[in-house]
Amino acid sequence: MMFIPGWLISILTFPGVIVHEIAHQLFCRIYRVAVFDVCYFRFGNPAGYVIHEVPRSSFQHIMIGIGPFIINSVVGGLIAMFGVIPALQFESGGLFDYLMIWLGVSIAMHAFPSTGDAKSIWNALWSDKSSAATKLVGTPIVGLIYLGAAGSFFWLDLIYGVAVAYFIPNMIISIMA
C-alpha cells in the first residue's frame, strides 16, 4: 500500500479542506452557535479547524459535525459531474474537464468528519443533556465517523471522493435516460 503523508494530501486537495471548514461554519450559523476562530487552511495538522461554543443540543452538535459530509458530497459531486462525462465516459476531456474532476474529487474526499469532530460529537452525546433517542442515533454516527477516519489509511476518503464524482452523474443519467 502506498503511504503518502496527510499534509501532502491536504495540500494537493486543499479546496476540500476549505469547503469542509466552511461547512462547519455554515452549520454554526444555521444553529446560531458562536464561532471564535476559523482556520480554512494551513500547513499543519489539522489542516483546518473551526472553534465554536458548545451547541445547545446534541442534535445541533451532530449536525455541525456532519455538516461537511453533506456539503462536501453535494458540492464535490456537482462540480465533478461536468468533467466526468466528457473526460471519463467518452475519453474526450479537455484541461477544463480534468480541472473540474480534480476540484470535485478534492472536495468530496474531505466529506468525512475528522476524528476531532467525532470526539466533540461523542462528548456532547454522552453529556447529561442528551436524550436516549439522540444517543441511539448519534452513537452509530460517531462509529461511522471513526470508521471513515480509520479507512482513510486505506484511501477510503479518496475512494469515496471518486465514487461521488463518478456515480452521481451516472445515477442522474440512468434516471433521465
Added chain:
Amino acid sequence: MTDEEQGKYPPDRCANCGDYPEKGDYKLLLCKQCRDSLANRSFPAWINASALVLILIFIYSLITFPPAINTAIAFERGKRAEASNDYKTAVSEYTKICSKYPKSTEPYIRLSVVQYKSGNLREADRILSLLEGSYVSEEQTIELNQVADGINTYIRNNGGPK
C-alpha cells in the same frame, strides 16, 4: 475568545462584552448581539472571491453541460435498446454520440456491433476500419473480431457486404 478574555467580566454576564446575557440553555453566557455577531462571523474576502469564481465556473458548466448530458443519456438509451435487440434505435442513439465525441472509441465499437447486428454490414465494416489502431479492451477485441469474421464470411459467401 481566550481564557483571559472570558475571565474579564463577572461570570453571570456576557463573556465577550460584559452585558446581560440572553436567556436560553447555553453553556457559555453571551448577550444576543455578541452571539449573533459571532455566529454570523463573516467569511474572509478571499473565501468570498473564491466562492464567486466557483459559482461562475458552475454557471458556465451549467450552460455548456446540456449537450454532454444529452450525449450520455443517448449512450445509456443506446445500450438499453441494444440489450433489448432494438438495433435501429441503438444505431440512432450511438450515431449521436459518435458525432459529438469522434475520438471516443466505445460508442464506435457499439455502433459497429449494432450496425452488424441490424444487417448493415457495409456500415459496420466502415466503422471497423475507423477503429483501426485504437486501444480496445480484450472483451471489446473479441466482440469486434466476431463482427469482422461475420463480415468476412458474408463476403466469401456472397461476394461483398450489403
